Amino acid sequence: MKIVLITGASRGIGKATAQLLAQQGMRVVVNYLRDKQAAQAVVDTINIAGGTAMAWQADVSDERQVVDMFTAIDDAWGPVAVLVNNAGILSTQCRVEDLTAERINRVLTTNVTGYFLCCREAVKRMSHQHGGAGGAIVNVSSAASRLGAPGEYVDYAASKGAVDSLTIGLSLEVAAQGIRVNGVRPGFIYTDMHASGGEPGRVDRVASAIPMRRGGRPEEVAQAIAWLVSDSASYVTGSFVDLAGGK
């Protein structure tokens, strides 16, 4: 049974991915930051349905907590074979001229440093060079890396640009080590994330400007992630799946 770590899986896209990968037979680690109850509810749903899951609290931007999380998974179940780097944040909508260093650094520390740290620990366990059996990593980026999120959160968009570069660079570094690294770039998905930007109804507001005229569901993103980590995508690395209704 493959072991998958999904960061930020207490709700939204991470939760949908946890449920789908559990249905497909993986053992799932549901990482979360604050909402223990929500993470436990995801775990309970999976376990009641006959799957195997556990919750693990860790701030992905904290190096020690990331290392401890991977070690705890090693001890409980064995090395992670699949990593879905998903935990991401954004802040209230504003223009670049109103950004503070504190905010920019907070976004970058979670969205970029957090992804790097989890990739590092995963590669140490998956890489043939380190005696690992190979593996798959999916980095959840955003359509914002292409669109720039003007007037909303260019800092967030830039963090996702960094995630795209990480995905390309790491995929090439580890391609010969049995590890595939790919990205998904969702856009306008119905989750609670938009409330942290100060506009819970954002997806409905922009829906008419999306070529498909609707927002996306977390389950639609989960399907792409599940394909990328599956053996069906065995020759796919350094690639991106855009899930933004044509945007």
Ligand SMILES: NC(=O)c1ccc[n+]([C@@H]2O[C@H](COP(=O)([O-])OP(=O)(O)OC[C@H]3O[C@@H](n4cnc5c(N)ncnc54)[C@H](OP(=O)(O)O)[C@@H]3O)[C@@H](O)[C@H]2O)c1
């Ligand atoms: N929703 C969209 O339209 C959209 C579009 C493009 C890309 N994305 C990307 O998709 C990913 C998931 O987004 P979402 O909309 O599902 O987000 P969400 O509903 O806001 O959920 C965020 C998740 O990340 C966790 N989290 C936040 N900071 C963390 C940290 N430092 N360490 C560990 N976990 C942390 C949260 O845990 P707690 O609940 O415990 O706080 C929660 O489980 C993000 O990378 C986001 O940038 C989303």
